[in-house]
Amino acid sequence: MKKELPERFRDYKHVWVLIEMERGQVHPVSWELLGEGRKLADKLGVELAGALLAGPGEATQKAVDEAFSYGADLVYLMEDPLLADYRNQPYAAAMTDLVNTYKPEILLMGATNLGRDLAGTVATTLATGLTADCTELAIDHEGSLAATRPTFGGTLLCTIHTLNFRPQMATIRPRVMAMPEAQEGRSGRVIRHALVMEESSIITKILDFIADANMEKAQLAYADIVVAGGMGLGRPENFKLVTDLAAVLGAEYGCSRPVVQKGWMPAERQIGQTGKTIRPRLYIAAGISGAIQHRVGVEGSDIILAINTDPNATIFEFAHMGIVGDALQILPALTEAFRRRLAVNRLAG
Amino acid sequence: MHIVVCIKQVPDSAQIRVHPVTNTIMRQGVPTIINPYDLFSLEEALRLRDQLGGKVTVITMGPKMAIEALKKCISYGADDAILLTDKVFAGSDTLATSFALASAIAKIGETNPVDMVFCGKQTIDGDTAQVGPGIARRLHMQQLTYVAQVEKVDLDKGEIVVHRRSEGGVQVLATRLPCLVTMLEGSNEMRYGSMDDLFRAARYEVAEWDHKAAGITVTAQCGLKGSPTVVKKVFAPPAKAVKAEVIKTEGKTPREVADALLTSVFAKHPKLEMEIGQ
Ligand SMILES: Cc1cc2nc3c(=O)[nH]c(=O)nc-3n(C[C@H](O)[C@H](O)[C@H](O)COP(=O)(O)OP(=O)(O)OC[C@H]3O[C@@H](n4cnc5c(N)ncnc54)[C@H](O)[C@@H]3O)c2cc1C
Ligand SMILES: Cc1cc2nc3c(=O)[nH]c(=O)nc-3n(C[C@H](O)[C@H](O)[C@H](O)COP(=O)(O)OP(=O)(O)OC[C@H]3O[C@@H](n4cnc5c(N)ncnc54)[C@H](O)[C@@H]3O)c2cc1C
Numbered sequence: 001m002k003k004e005l006p007e008r009f010r011d012y013k014h015v016w017v018l019i020e021m022e023r024g025q026v027h028p029v030s031w032e033l034l035g036e037g038r039k040l041a042d043k044l045g046v047e048l049a050g051a052l053l054a055g056p057g058e059a060t061q062k063a064v065d066e067a068f069s070y071g072a073d074l075v076y077l078m079e080d081p082l083l084a085d086y087r088n089q090p091y092a093a094a095m096t097d098l099v100n101t102y103k104p105e106i107l108l109m110g111a112t113n114l115g116r117d118l119a120g121t122v123a124t125t126l127a128t129g130l131t132a133d134c135t136e137l138a139i140d141h142e143g144s145l146a147a148t149r150p151t152f153g154g155t156l157l158c159t160i161h162t163l164n165f166r167p168q169m170a171t172i173r174p175r176v177m178a179m180p181e182a183q184e185g186r187s188g189r190v191i192r193h194a195l196v197m198e199e200s201s202i203i204t205k206i207l208d209f210i211a212d213a214n215m216e217k218a219q220l221a222y223a224d225i226v227v228a229g230g231m232g233l234g235r236p237e238n239f240k241l242v243t244d245l246a247a248v249l250g251a252e253y254g255c256s257r258p259v260v261q262k263g264w265m266p267a268e269r270q271i272g273q274t275g276k277t278i279r280p281r282l283y284i285a286a287g288i289s290g291a292i293q294h295r296v297g298v299e300g301s302d303i304i305l306a307i308n309t310d311p312n313a314t315i316f317e318f319a320h321m322g323i324v325g326d327a328l329q330i331l332p333a334l335t336e337a338f339r340r341r342l343a344v345n346r347l348a349g
Numbered sequence: 350m351h352i353v354v355c356i357k358q359v360p361d362s363a364q365i366r367v368h369p370v371t372n373t374i375m376r377q378g379v380p381t382i383i384n385p386y387d388l389f390s391l392e393e394a395l396r397l398r399d400q401l402g403g404k405v406t407v408i409t410m411g412p413k414m415a416i417e418a419l420k421k422c423i424s425y426g427a428d429d430a431i432l433l434t435d436k437v438f439a440g441s442d443t444l445a446t447s448f449a450l451a452s453a454i455a456k457i458g459e460t461n462p463v464d465m466v467f468c469g470k471q472t473i474d475g476d477t478a479q480v481g482p483g484i485a486r487r488l489h490m491q492q493l494t495y496v497a498q499v500e501k502v503d504l505d506k507g508e509i510v511v512h513r514r515s516e517g518g519v520q521v522l523a524t525r526l527p528c529l530v531t532m533l534e535g536s537n538e539m540r541y542g543s544m545d546d547l548f549r550a551a552r553y554e555v556a557e558w559d560h561k562a563a564g565i566t567v568t569a570q571c572g573l574k575g576s577p578t579v580v581k582k583v584f585a586p587p588a589k590a591v592k593a594e595v596i597k598t599e600g601k602t603p604r605e606v607a608d609a610l611l612t613s614v615f616a617k618h619p620k621l622e623m624e625i626g627q
Contacts, residue, residue: 001579017547022516087522088482088492111413113515117494120482124447129577132477133364133442148580152360156581165577204491206519207510224624249625254363267535274473281621292586303618305610306593321613322593323606333603342625 003142003163011213015041016104018095019052019067019075020114022086023209024059028179028222029069029110035180037108038139039073043139047073049104053094055084064190069182075298078104083115086114087204092121094195099126101193104167106145108137111171119171123182130161130169135176135296145170154273154296175221175277175300203297220269226280227253228258228271230294232287232308232327236264241331242286247337256288274296284334286327290315300331307331350403350504352394354427354467356387356485358411358418359474383418386469388539389532393542394467395426396504403464404428406457410438410449410507416555424542424550431457440573443475447483448570453563454488467530470495478531485529493522496529502526511625598614 017037020027034050041048050067054060064075076168078094099107107122109115111133112279123130136148140161148159162168196274220226227249229242239255246253254271255264271278273293278309286307290295295318300302306319307327316322323330361380383391394405407422409415410433419430441449454466455523466488468481470551478494485492495514500521507526512519516532540549559601560568569575598606615622 021517025517027516085520092486109422116478117482117492120443120479121486121492123479124444124483124486127444127577129579130477130479131578132475132479150586151476156583157461157586159581160589161579161581162577163579183614204493204522204524206444208517208522210512210521211518247432264412281618297585302615303621311595312360316593316595322595323598323608324609325598325603327605328559329603330606334610335605336604337607337617338625341611341622345622 001163003144003293005164005166008094009164010253011101012105014049014104015047015106016049016051016076016108016167017072018109018115018118019061019063020052021052021054021063022111022114023084023173024057025056026063026066027110027112027173027174027341028113029172029262031066032174032177032179033108034067034070034072036172036177038180040106040137040139040145041073044104044105044143044201048169049073050075050108051098053078053083053091055079055081059215065187066182067099068186068188069184070180070341071183071186072188076193078193078195080195080197081196082199083323084203085206085209086117087206088121089202089203089204090118090197091118092125094199095122096125097194097196099167102191106316107167107169109171111173111345115171119169123169126167129160129166130171131160131162132171133238134170134172137170138173142313144167144168149275150296154292165276173277178279204254209284212248220252220254220271221276221278223252223278224280225249225284226254226271227251227284227286228254228276228288229286229327230256230288231258232289234287234328236262239264241335243330245284245331245335245338246334250344251280256291285315285319286331288315289313290318350398350401350464350502352398352403352405352465352467353457353463354387354391354405354407355416355450355469355480356407356409356422357384357469357472358409359384360473362483367511381414381418383421384469384472384474384544386471386532386534389534390467390530390535390545391427392537392539393426393499393530393532394465396455397465397499398428398433401504406461408433408457408568409565410434410441410446410453414553420550423553425540426542426546429556430553431556431558431592435538435563435571437560437568439461439569440576442578443477443479443483444577445571445575447480447487448575448626449560449563449565450480450488451472451484452565453558454484454618456562456564462527465502465509466490466527466529468529468531470533471533477586481529481531484538488527491524491528492597493524493528493532495533496530496531497533497536499530501504504509533572568595
């Protein structure tokens, strides 16, 4: 298919990122996307805007300031009590109205529960293309967004364009794009836009919110060090070796999918295509074969250290360091070695 | 209570290859299954029907061979099944897919009003999670995605209460029927079909609908024509150039191996040593 952008879309300009805020908390993927959006905007020679839908309050003002520090030139702000909690109807109406009014050429959202719920509705309302769960974004020679995403569980990548509709929409996995450095003191324009809606016209009501007792879900994706175990550990008791090492390192722990399927670890600990994407400085994978669906979730790690008895295990094809050996012996030895080393460092001050 | 469940037939294994010339996916010879995420939605629908009475209609858009997946749903206890199949649907992206499915569901509703639509959270092949929200939008239904639990359905009041997974917690939401729900994996377990249902499935004649049967008169929004996204390139992930630095273990104790490893890790990432244990 050729690019023949209809006249009505010619004035759609600039790159937008949804600043995803839920219950006063900005999801870090928003900043990752501003970092990536900055590159796209610079390539196109256009502005980068954050779109923030939120309830009134200090947290909202802070989010605006942070958006500037992470690279936004301007922020479209819809501040209204009806937007304090995520609900599809008011959020979709708000986002659609913003797009129709200010006409961005590219609209990016995190591939979170909120982002995916919202993006599907907005793209359908606007009758435009939406590329899901992307891991790479680029601008092609015609100035179109080239969005690359894994499919079939990561065995394949495909690059998708929305040539003749605007905005070009994409959701992007958290932790795939690097977190940009915050530039303190950077500021920009705020464009306020009102939500035209009454609570009485919102059909879905929030009866309650049950906060997670431990925020472990979020922590795994954003941990600096992650230790994970796979089926190579043999039995559920052996996962203590993984959690012991994690404890010494102040790290988070995780596992491969079959470990979850066996019921040895809860689903929120799964790493990979259908689990969490992680981007730690150090990832230690013990008894994990390195299937493509696992690989796509860990590739952003600075150092991948694999422990596997099989010298031909696939994981050695993308690990930075490896030990061919029995994880049941190496893990406790590693725990000890780190413990000793850290004790020495602490003494040294 | 009339519930429509959307299911998709997907390739069973991730071992899919791409045609080197046409860049299309070669599905030949790969066994197919019902998208695993759809089973949680089907089971929830069956439970609600068992509890409140009524019927479950299963629908899929796909090639003729998808009849097998629909019959499987009948064997689990679904009452009726419709295959939406037509050349004009070929090459649909999620926008065109949700158009076709929403049209068909609206048509189904003309003879038997629909109280709920269930979709899977996402598929394991296209994996977009966009079709459910697309259908809800087109049918002007409220959508409840990532539902961990259906707390109650009150048919008289036309109300439903669910627990929905969101970032950092669970929202308890109440909304109006008809609505669209996608269930979270692990929220229930698919039943074994009864003997009766197994026999019924074997004899069951799946209704086949083309675009006209689905009430679509203008096909501009269908298939490739109705799809704003264009797949430009399909390719395998590039292999990594550098091989792993493998630490020798022969003749060493685990302790020596671990020490050697630490030295190596910290040499590669000097900042790490300072940060750990802080
Ligand atoms: C659609 C789809 C989505 C998927 N999503 C995910 C996902 O998100 N995450 C994920 O992880 N997987 C996912 N998978 C599954 C994936 O394909 C693999 O099956 C899985 O990652 C394998 O897990 P594993 O490496 O723990 O087990 P195995 O493949 O069984 O590997 C065990 C490894 O341990 C080694 N070993 C054995 N004993 C020892 C020992 N004593 N010490 C050290 N090593 C030992 C073996 O040599 C082997 O390499 C998905 C699959 C599909 C089809
Ligand atoms: C490699 C590849 C990448 C793609 N990427 C994109 C993309 O980024 N954006 C895009 O718009 N399209 C994309 N498509 C097209 C998309 O996969 C198809 O439109 C597909 O028919 C539906 O999308 P899905 O499989 O992602 O379903 P999802 O939206 O993940 O499915 C959610 C639920 O909707 C229901 N459902 C989905 N399809 C059907 C069906 N045919 N019949 C009945 N119920 C169904 C099921 O209940 C399913 O569980 C891609 C296709 C390929 C081959």
